[in-house]
Amino acid sequence: MRFDAIIFDCDGVLIDSEVAVNRAIAETLTALGLPTTLDQAIADFTGHSSEETDRLIAARWGRPIPDRFRTMVRDAVMGGHDAIPMVHGADVFIAALPPSPRAVASSSSTQWIKGHLDRLGLAPYFNGHLYSGREHVSRTKPAPDIYLHAAAAIGADPGKTVVIEDSPTGVIAAVAAGMTVIGLCAGRHCRPGLDARLREAGAHHVAASYAEVSAFLA
Numbered sequence: 001m002r003f004d005a006i007i008f009d010c011d012g013v014l015i016d017s018e019v020a021v022n023r024a025i026a027e028t029l030t031a032l033g034l035p036t037t038l039d040q041a042i043a044d045f046t047g048h049s050s051e052e053t054d055r056l057i058a059a060r061w062g063r064p065i066p067d068r069f070r071t072m073v074r075d076a077v078m079g080g081h082d083a084i085p086m087v088h089g090a091d092v093f094i095a096a097l098p099p100s101p102r103a104v105a106s107s108s109s110t111q112w113i114k115g116h117l118d119r120l121g122l123a124p125y126f127n128g129h130l131y132s133g134r135e136h137v138s139r140t141k142p143a144p145d146i147y148l149h150a151a152a153a154i155g156a157d158p159g160k161t162v163v164i165e166d167s168p169t170g171v172i173a174a175v176a177a178g179m180t181v182i183g184l185c186a187g188r189h190c191r192p193g194l195d196a197r198l199r200e201a202g203a204h205h206v207a208a209s210y211a212e213v214s215a216f217l218a
Helices: 018-032 038-047 050-061 068-080 088-095 108-120 146-154 170-174 193-203 210-217
Strands: 005-008 101-107 128-132 163-167 180-184 205-207
Touching: 005 146, 018 038, 018 068, 038 050, 050 068, 088 146, 088 210, 101 108, 101 146, 108 128, 128 146, 146 170, 163 170, 170 180, 170 193, 180 193, 180 210, 193 205
Parallel strands: 005 101, 005 163, 101 128, 163 180, 180 205
Antiparallel strands: none
């Protein structure tokens, strides 16, 4: 597959954070009176911004979310912040890429993205091209805006850009941006059936590992 640029999602693609974040959400909701399992949280909230997650929770609960919810989730996540690992093989894959433009386009904050990529040694590969759907555009995923913003920032033609995504929401966004999308099922949050959901969302290829992504791009 020929491409001129590559854009990565962050959570679940570069950093294996979805289990930690969704466990914090599930445990906090359960403690506040809305019983939620880890698998439910992963299925419902992976790939969404915190604002969209809050909207989904309020709709399910039928009332506004308690003010302390986000503080409780943040405290739980930050307690294990330094234990969040890299998605297996991400560093080897990125190090082997040709010197083409690349960026990160995520629904998370730039502080979160940069903090983890710095800690894991991945930040230098992106030369500051880290973009947040909550900070750099008015609409986050599944709107295509953050992917189009990232492509413009690195001077990439969307039609010649590959995106690596792990959620249906992100796949929808990248497809809408006119990009070729590889759905990645390599994180600890990936459950049976995710590959089918990524294909249904429009992923052009689905890979179970970065080795498979490399094979697609060869």
